[in-house]
Amino acid sequence: MADIFGLQFQIIDPTQQAPGSLFTFGLPSPRLVRGKYKLLARWLGTFFTPKGSSYLFRDSGTYFTDALRGNVVDPADFETNLHDCIEDATEQLRDIDNQSPWLAADERIDTTRLVSFQETGTNTFEVWIELSNMSGQRLRVLLPYAQG
DSSP states (O other), X not given: OOEEEEOOOOOXXXXXXXXXXXXXXXXXXXXXXXXXXXXXXXXXXXXXXXXXXXXXXXXXXXXXXXXXXXXXXXXXXXXXXXXXXXXXXXXXXXXXXXXXXXXXXXXXXXXEEEEEEEEEETTEEEEEEEEEETTSXXXXXXXXXXXX
């Protein structure tokens, strides 16, 4: 069975945040991430970065966050845009992987696919994505979403 990894964003008191860390997952200090979880962190970072927001790498990121700022009129159109964003993030990681020979096989992207897209309420969707690395390991992730 594939590993399941759900990422949840929580608002925390800034005084509780460990110095120098962005994500702590409730841990007192940042942890080194390797293997398929490093791949997942890289992919999610690319997927959630608004396209054009980096002054150094204008083509990095996806348009996914643009969809979050608007109203979904047609779920089918949203799903199509979601596929495009998934493919865009995956292709960007492939390009980086091809220029980064030091990455281990379990940290390099092979494929990404949309596993499940379910409307859970008005303009609220549950989205499961599966990533596989060059070692053949698979990892499923539930994209964070607000319940409607």
